[in-house]
Amino acid sequence: MRIFKKPKKDEKPISTEVTVETKKVSQPFSRSSVHTYILERPWLSEKAMRLRPGGQYVFLVRPAANKKMVWQEVERRYGVKVKAVNLVKKNKEKKAIITLVPGQQIDI
Numbered sequence: 001m002r003i004f005k006k007p008k009k010d011e012k013p014i015s016t017e018v019t020v021e022t023k024k025v026s027q028p029f030s031r032s033s034v035h036t037y038i039l040e041r042p043w044l045s046e047k048a049m050r051l052r053p054g055g056q057y058v059f060l061v062r063p064a065a066n067k068k069m070v071w072q073e074v075e076r077r078y079g080v081k082v083k084a085v086n087l088v089k090k091n092k093e094k095k096a097i098i099t100l101v102p103g104q105q106i107d108i
Contacts, residue, residue, distance in 0.1 A: 038069050041060050042059055056100075057097075057098045057100070057108070058096070059098065061095065063089075081100065
């Protein structure tokens, strides 16, 4: 090993440069269109309809969505105050159960 010695004339010098390959990762959605792709549609089932008088609404959301994204999107899109957001993931579907502040409702 010739770390401190001069290389011979026929030897190539040891390269100290390190090349790093970067991999481009695709995002599930762009930052500019975050709000348009969070909520896919309202979830209309018997159980979801029973939750409505209590101020709870169920929406099908994107798998990449988190509670904060859903919270902001519901407040922006429907103009209501959100009290809580619960996310349920089952069989590649992600649903958000939105609880509104008492006295507010969403017309769907």
